[in-house]
Amino acid sequence: MSSGGGIQLVIYSIQELIKAIEDLQLARQEKTRIETETGRIEQVDVVVQDTNGKQVGFQKQKDGSYKVIADSRGLTAEQLKKQKEFINSIKRKYAYNMVTQQLQRQGYQIVEEKKVEKQAVKLVARRWIG
Numbered sequence: 001m002s003s004g005g006g007i008q009l010v011i012y013s014i015q016e017l018i019k020a021i022e023d024l025q026l027a028r029q030e031k032t033r034i035e036t037e038t039g040r041i042e043q044v045d046v047v048v049q050d051t052n053g054k055q056v057g058f059q060k061q062k063d064g065s066y067k068v069i070a071d072s073r074g075l076t077a078e079q080l081k082k083q084k085e086f087i088n089s090i091k092r093k094y095a096y097n098m099v100t101q102q103l104q105r106q107g108y109q110i111v112e113e114k115k116v117e118k119q120a121v122k123l124v125a126r127r128w129i130g
Helices: 014-023 077-105
Strands: 028-035 041-049 055-060 066-070 109-117 120-126
Touching (some): 014 041, 014 055, 028 055, 041 066, 066 077, 077 109, 077 120
Antiparallel strands (some): 041 055
């Protein structure tokens, strides 16, 4: 029997977050404010617009990580689902960039990349030891 589980991605690098946003060809603003679903105004380090036209921001926390702050006021259940998928696409691109960057730093070369599922990529990396 298996139990459901997952990996919680924590964003620590604003430069790599911005690179992920650029790789996805999203327009961004830096150092701005957004209004949350509760009406609070939050200062964020970078903000993008989701597919619903709502703002999604990333705010630096005391521990150095970045928290997602999203404006979801007035969104339907379907729109909320799309907003979550949008946020996850940024997180996936960030994770992909971080993994490939670390592999390259450690002397690995990516020799194969294949989409195995809708949102999953299989990477094969090699490092020659001489």
